[in-house]
Amino acid sequence: MYRIGVDVGGTNTDAAILDVTAYDTPSRGVLASVKTSTTPNITTGVQDSIDQVIAKSGVQKNDVLSVTIGTTHFVNAVVEADARRLTKVAVVRLCGPFTKQIPPFSDFPADLKDIVNGGTYYVDGGLEIDCREIVPVDPMQVRETLAKIVSTGITTICLVGVFSPLDHAGLHEERCKNIMLEANPAVTIVCSHNIGTIGLLERENATILNASILAVARKTFRSFSKAMLNLGLRCPLYITQNDGTLTDVATASETPVKTFASGPTNSMIGAAFLAGLDKSRTANLETEDELSGKQILVVDVGGTTTDVCALLPSGFPRQAPNFVEVGGVRTAFSMPEVCSLGLGGGSRVHQDEKTGDVTVGPNSVGHFLTSQALVFGGDVMTSTDIVVASKKQILGDPKLASHILPEILTAARRRIKKMLEGVIDDMKVSSAPVTVLLVGGGSIIHMDDLENVAEVIRPPHHDGANAVGAAIAKVAGEIDVIEILHESDEKAAIARLSQAAIDAAVQRGALRESVKIVRIEKLPLAYVTDRSTRIIITAVGSLAPPNPSTSLNPLLAAVDSMAELDAEDETEAPKEAKSSTPSGSPVKxxxxxxxxxxxxxxxxxxxxxxxxxxxxxxxxxxxxxxxxxxxxxxxxxxxxxxxxxxxxxxxxxxxxxxxxxxxxxxxxxxxxxxxxxxxxxxxxxxxxxxxxxxxxxxxxxxxxxxxxxxxxxxxxxxxxxxxxxxxxxxxxxxxxxxxxxxxxxxxxxxxxxxxxxxxxxxxxxxxxxxxxxxxxxxxxxxxxxxxxxxxxxxxxxxxxxxxxxxxxxxxxxxxxQAWYLGRAIHMARKAKTSIMKAIFDVNPGKLLFSGKIVDLSRGIAGGYTIGKVLLSPLLADEKDEDSVASQSSATTATATDSFSHISIVFQNEYLYARRADAEGIEGEILCTVPDLISILDQDGEAVGSQDLKYGLKVHVIGMPAHPLWTSKQKALDVGGPKYFGLDMEWTSVGEYTIPRSVIDDFNSEEI
Structure with a gap:
C-alpha cells in the first residue's frame, strides 16, 4: 500500500514514497525521498528518480498503488512564448450577436498572439444567465465554419460558449464539438467549460493557452508513461493540478493548463501533511478548532527563491483573488496565492565597497551552488556559506568559509531575518502570531527567531515536501452554478449542490467515505431582483485504491501501447520560468x-x-x-x-x-x-x-x-x-x-x-x-x-x-480627472514612488486607511448587492510610504485605540467608511456618499466591490463630491446616506475643487 510522488522542476526532480497505512507515524509514512538533477530527457529523469526512491525504500513495485507527478513544464512554454512548443488555435465563439465588442486575443502580448492566433469565428449559440438559449446552435453554420478553419491549415480549435460553465454538460459547446468531429475527426477541440468558470474573456484566454500546449503536453505525458513502462510499474499515473488536487493522466493530457502552478502547490500541500495539519491533534496544534483560528503559512525555500502561501483550515492553499496573468495573458482559474522573494540557499551575498552595506540576493548561483559556493570550493559567497560559517549547518568544507568577517556574518544574518519577516508579513491577514511551516532544500538559511512568528516547524522530509504533496494529493469535485434562491429553498439548494460536488469527487476517483465539503461560497448577483446567486461548492476526498476486480488501471493499455515509442517522443527538460515584461502588450x-x-x-x-x-x-x-x-x-x-x-x-x-x-x-x-x-x-x-x-x-x-x-x-x-x-x-x-x-x-x-x-x-x-x-x-x-x-x-x-x-x-x-489619476498612478508605479502621494498631488482627497481585508459579507436587497468589509491595520513592518500616513489620517481626538480597524458598507458602490474594532463594532464615521470612497490595491488599481477578497492588502481613499451633490438637500436626498437606508448624515473628507483640464493644460493652436 504505497504511493509515489514526483515533482519535476527546472533544476531538480524530487521523488518520495509513502506507506498509506503509516500516516499516523512521526514520519507521516514517508519511507524515502530523493532529489536528483532534472535531466535533458524527462523520461530518463523521472525514471531515475522513481527507481532510486523505490530502491531506497525496499518496496516491491507490485505494491505501489499509484504514481503522481507534478510539473511546471507547460507554463514555461507560454511565459517564454516558445514557438517550438505552441500551436496555432482557431477560436469559435457560440454567442449569437454578442461578444463582438471584444474579439479573442485582444489582450495577448504581440509576440504570443503572433504564435497562437489561428483566427476568430462567431456562430449561433450561447446561453443567458438563467440558461435560456441566446439562439440555438445551427449545425450547418458549424460545419461551414469548420471548413473555413481547416482550409487555413488550422486543426486545433477552442469552443467558447456564453455562460457554458453554468450548463453542467456544456450543452452547446459539446454539441458543436460533436458536429465538428463528425465532419472531420482529425481536428483537436477544447471546450471552455472544461477549463474555467464565469468571465468569458479570462476563460477563453485560458482555453486558448490550453489548446496551444496540447501537443507538448501529450508528448510530455507520453514520456511520463514511458518511464513507468520502463520501470515495470502497472499502477495508475496521476498528475497534480494548480489547486492541490490530482487528475488522471488522460484528463491532464486534455487540460494541461490546470497544471501550470502545481509545483508550488505540491510544496504547500506536502508541508501541511508533513506537519500533521490534517490530524485532529498534533504535538504543535491542539485541535482543528484551534487550527481554524490560526494563521498557518508555508515558507518554501529553494535555491533561488522563497515562496510563501497561507493555508486554509482545509489544508489547501489560499487561492489567488480574481484573475491571474500567465505570460502576460489575463486568465481565471484556480491558482494558489503565492508571495515570492528572491532569497534562497544559493543567493549571492555582497558587501558594497563604499558603504559597507551587505545584501543577500536576489541574484543566485542556482543549481551551480555545489560548484560555485565557497564551501564547495567556489569563489561566490552565498547564503549557504553564511549558514555554514555561522556553524548552523555542516556542508561541504566549512574551513573554506571560515574567513568571512564577523561583521559580514552579522549583517547577512540580519538581512536574511528581515527578508523572511517581510515576506511572511505580506501574507498575514492579522496581527495574530503565525505558525510557519518551513520546507525546501534552502530552508537551512533560517537561523534566527522571527518577529511575530509563534513557532517555526521544520517537518520531517521537509526538503522533499513537493514530492510528498504530489503523493498525497486528493481528488476534488466542484459545482459552480447560478441558482435562483428563495428563503424557503436556500438550504435545500446548498444540500443538493453539496451532494452533487461529493458525487463529482467520487466519480473522479475519490473514496466516498473520505469526501468532505471544504468550500461553500455564495456570491449574490448585482442588479437582479430574484436573489440569483452564484454558488461554488468544492468537495475533496482521498484517492480510492484501484479496484482489483477490474483492469489494474485505465492507463495500463495506453502504457503498453506506447512500448515502441521512439526518440521523437522524448521531451526536453523544463527550464526555469522567466519573469519578464510581456512583449508588445496591447493593454499597456x-x-x-x-x-x-x-x-x-x-x-x-x-x-x-x-x-x-x-x-x-x-x-x-x-x-x-x-x-x-x-x-x-x-x-x-x-x-x-x-x-x-x-x-x-x-x-x-x-x-x-x-x-x-x-x-x-x-x-x-x-x-x-x-x-x-x-x-x-x-x-x-x-x-x-x-x-x-x-x-x-x-x-x-x-x-x-x-x-x-x-x-x-x-x-x-x-x-x-x-x-x-x-x-x-x-x-x-x-x-x-x-x-x-x-x-x-x-x-x-x-x-x-x-x-x-x-x-x-x-x-x-x-x-x-x-x-x-x-x-x-x-x-x-x-x-x-x-x-x-x-x-x-x-x-x-x-x-x-x-x-x-x-x-x-x-x-x-x-x-x-480620470486621465490625471491614471497617469499619476502609472508614473508612481513605474518610478517606484508613493502612489498615494501621486494621487493626492493631482486630486483632492484623503488616505483613510491602509490595511488587510479580514472579514467580508455579501447579500441581496432590492436587487442590489449589499455587504460589509472589515479591514485590519497593517503591521509596522508591512507599511510602505503610502500607508504611513493612514494612522493619522483616520485618527481623531475622539478615537480610541480599540477602534483600530475600519468597516466599509457597500451597495454595489462603497457607501461609508467608519472606524471599527476587531469585532466589527463601529465608531467614528470617516466618510459617506456622495463623497467618493475607493479601495485600491498595492499597485493603485481600483478594487470593485465584486472583487473584494479575504486577505487582500489595500488602501482606502476618500475624495470630495461636487457641490451639485452637496449644496442642495434634494441632491443629498438622492445621493446621500439616507437614500440607501443609512441612519447617518453626510460626512465629507474635504473641500471640492474643479479637476484640472487636459485640454487647457496641453492645448496647441497649431493645426
Whole structure:
C-alpha cells in the first residue's frame, strides 16, 4: 500500500514514497525521498528518480498503488512564448450577436498572439444567465465554419460558449464539438467549460493557452508513461493540478493548463501533511478548532527563491483573488496565492565597497551552488556559506568559509531575518502570531527567531515536501452554478449542490467515505431582483485504491501501447520560468513611453485620444468607480480596439465650455449587471441601436456631442467608441462625477431635466422605449425589469438635452480627472514612488486607511448587492510610504485605540467608511456618499466591490463630491446616506475643487 510522488522542476526532480497505512507515524509514512538533477530527457529523469526512491525504500513495485507527478513544464512554454512548443488555435465563439465588442486575443502580448492566433469565428449559440438559449446552435453554420478553419491549415480549435460553465454538460459547446468531429475527426477541440468558470474573456484566454500546449503536453505525458513502462510499474499515473488536487493522466493530457502552478502547490500541500495539519491533534496544534483560528503559512525555500502561501483550515492553499496573468495573458482559474522573494540557499551575498552595506540576493548561483559556493570550493559567497560559517549547518568544507568577517556574518544574518519577516508579513491577514511551516532544500538559511512568528516547524522530509504533496494529493469535485434562491429553498439548494460536488469527487476517483465539503461560497448577483446567486461548492476526498476486480488501471493499455515509442517522443527538460515584461502588450501602451514627458494631443481645444490616453483614463475611471460601475478593463479593450481600427482622429474630447447653448447632447451607457456583462460581452451595437431608435421616435437628426452618464467604472469609457461611430466628440465631464447604481442618480435629473423618453436595447436588436413615467425612480424600475428580461446585457440612452442645461448641471472635467489619476498612478508605479502621494498631488482627497481585508459579507436587497468589509491595520513592518500616513489620517481626538480597524458598507458602490474594532463594532464615521470612497490595491488599481477578497492588502481613499451633490438637500436626498437606508448624515473628507483640464493644460493652436 504505497504511493509515489514526483515533482519535476527546472533544476531538480524530487521523488518520495509513502506507506498509506503509516500516516499516523512521526514520519507521516514517508519511507524515502530523493532529489536528483532534472535531466535533458524527462523520461530518463523521472525514471531515475522513481527507481532510486523505490530502491531506497525496499518496496516491491507490485505494491505501489499509484504514481503522481507534478510539473511546471507547460507554463514555461507560454511565459517564454516558445514557438517550438505552441500551436496555432482557431477560436469559435457560440454567442449569437454578442461578444463582438471584444474579439479573442485582444489582450495577448504581440509576440504570443503572433504564435497562437489561428483566427476568430462567431456562430449561433450561447446561453443567458438563467440558461435560456441566446439562439440555438445551427449545425450547418458549424460545419461551414469548420471548413473555413481547416482550409487555413488550422486543426486545433477552442469552443467558447456564453455562460457554458453554468450548463453542467456544456450543452452547446459539446454539441458543436460533436458536429465538428463528425465532419472531420482529425481536428483537436477544447471546450471552455472544461477549463474555467464565469468571465468569458479570462476563460477563453485560458482555453486558448490550453489548446496551444496540447501537443507538448501529450508528448510530455507520453514520456511520463514511458518511464513507468520502463520501470515495470502497472499502477495508475496521476498528475497534480494548480489547486492541490490530482487528475488522471488522460484528463491532464486534455487540460494541461490546470497544471501550470502545481509545483508550488505540491510544496504547500506536502508541508501541511508533513506537519500533521490534517490530524485532529498534533504535538504543535491542539485541535482543528484551534487550527481554524490560526494563521498557518508555508515558507518554501529553494535555491533561488522563497515562496510563501497561507493555508486554509482545509489544508489547501489560499487561492489567488480574481484573475491571474500567465505570460502576460489575463486568465481565471484556480491558482494558489503565492508571495515570492528572491532569497534562497544559493543567493549571492555582497558587501558594497563604499558603504559597507551587505545584501543577500536576489541574484543566485542556482543549481551551480555545489560548484560555485565557497564551501564547495567556489569563489561566490552565498547564503549557504553564511549558514555554514555561522556553524548552523555542516556542508561541504566549512574551513573554506571560515574567513568571512564577523561583521559580514552579522549583517547577512540580519538581512536574511528581515527578508523572511517581510515576506511572511505580506501574507498575514492579522496581527495574530503565525505558525510557519518551513520546507525546501534552502530552508537551512533560517537561523534566527522571527518577529511575530509563534513557532517555526521544520517537518520531517521537509526538503522533499513537493514530492510528498504530489503523493498525497486528493481528488476534488466542484459545482459552480447560478441558482435562483428563495428563503424557503436556500438550504435545500446548498444540500443538493453539496451532494452533487461529493458525487463529482467520487466519480473522479475519490473514496466516498473520505469526501468532505471544504468550500461553500455564495456570491449574490448585482442588479437582479430574484436573489440569483452564484454558488461554488468544492468537495475533496482521498484517492480510492484501484479496484482489483477490474483492469489494474485505465492507463495500463495506453502504457503498453506506447512500448515502441521512439526518440521523437522524448521531451526536453523544463527550464526555469522567466519573469519578464510581456512583449508588445496591447493593454499597456504606457510601457513604451516616458510618462513624465508624454503630452496628449490637443489641437485647437480638441483632445485627440491615443492608446496611452485610453490606458490612463481606464485606470482613473476605476478609481472614480467607487467600487461599482462595472469593469474598466473590458471597456478599455473595446475602446482600444475601436481606436486602432478607426484611427486617432475620430475619438476626441471637448470641454463643457465648448458647447453651444442650442447644441443637442446625447447620452448612452451600458446597463445591466457586471456578472452578466463580463460573460455575455456586449455586441458593441447596443448604444447605437438605442440612440437611432430614440432619434426616430423624437424626430431628431443626430446630436452634436456625447456625455457619459457616469465617469466611474466601465461606463466612463463607453462614450468613446460611440462617439467614434458617429464621428462626434465626447464631452470632458459626466452626469455623476463617480458611479452610482441607478439612472436617477444623475445631477441632470435631480435638477429637473427629463430622463424620458429613453430607450433600452440589447445586441439582438430588441428595443423598448419608455415615453413617460410618474417619477425618475419609476423609470429605473421599468428599465431594470426590461433589462432582466433581455439578459442583463443592455444599453440605455436617455433623452437628449440642450447644451445650456448640460453646461450648468454636468460635473466638469471628469475625463481629465480620470486621465490625471491614471497617469499619476502609472508614473508612481513605474518610478517606484508613493502612489498615494501621486494621487493626492493631482486630486483632492484623503488616505483613510491602509490595511488587510479580514472579514467580508455579501447579500441581496432590492436587487442590489449589499455587504460589509472589515479591514485590519497593517503591521509596522508591512507599511510602505503610502500607508504611513493612514494612522493619522483616520485618527481623531475622539478615537480610541480599540477602534483600530475600519468597516466599509457597500451597495454595489462603497457607501461609508467608519472606524471599527476587531469585532466589527463601529465608531467614528470617516466618510459617506456622495463623497467618493475607493479601495485600491498595492499597485493603485481600483478594487470593485465584486472583487473584494479575504486577505487582500489595500488602501482606502476618500475624495470630495461636487457641490451639485452637496449644496442642495434634494441632491443629498438622492445621493446621500439616507437614500440607501443609512441612519447617518453626510460626512465629507474635504473641500471640492474643479479637476484640472487636459485640454487647457496641453492645448496647441497649431493645426
Amino acid at each position: 501602451p504606457s510601457l513604451d513611453i516616458d510618462i513624465p514627458t508624454y503630452r496628449p494631443t490637443v489641437r485647437r481645444h480638441v483632445w485627440y485620444l491615443s492608446e496611452v490616453d485610453i490606458e490612463f483614463i481606464a485606470c482613473g475611471t476605476g478609481v472614480l468607480g467607487t467600487g461599482g460601475g462595472g469593469t474598466s478593463y473590458y471597456a478599455m479593450l473595446h475602446a482600444l480596439d475601436v481606436l486602432r481600427r478607426t484611427g486617432q482622429g475620430k475619438m476626441r474630447v471637448i470641454s463643457l465650455k465648448a458647447l453651444q447653448d442650442d447644441d443637442r447632447v446625447g447620452f448612452g451607457s451600458y446597463y445591466g449587471a457586471p456578472s452578466a456583462m463580463n460573460e455575455k460581452i456586449s455586441s458593441g451595437t447596443e448604444i447605437q441601436t438605442a440612440i437611432d431608435t430614440l432619434d426616430r421616435v423624437l424626430g431628431n437628426k443626430g446630436f452634436n456631442a456625447l456625455l457619459a452618464d457616469e465617469i466611474g467604472g466601465g461606463n466612463g469609457l463607453a462614450a468613446f467608441p460611440v462617439g467614434s461611430h458617429y464621428d462626434r466628440p465626447v464631452i470632458d465631464g459626466d452626469a455623476m462625477g463617480r458611479a452610482y447604481p441607478t439612472m436617477e442618480h444623475s445631477t441632470l435629473y435631480i435638477y429637473g431635466q427629463p430622463i424620458v423618453p429613453c430607450a433600452i436595447a440589447d445586441g439582438k436588436g430588441n428595443v423598448s422605449v419608455v415615453m413617460s413615467a410618474e417619477s425618475n425612480a419609476r423609470v429605473e424600475t421599468m428599465l431594470r425589469t426590461t433589462s432582466i428580461d433581455l439578459g442583463l446585457t443592455t444599453a440605455v440612452v436617455a433623452c437628449p438635452l440642450p447644451g445650456s442645461a448640460v453646461k450648468q448641471l454636468a460635473i466638469p472635467n471628469t475625463v481629465s
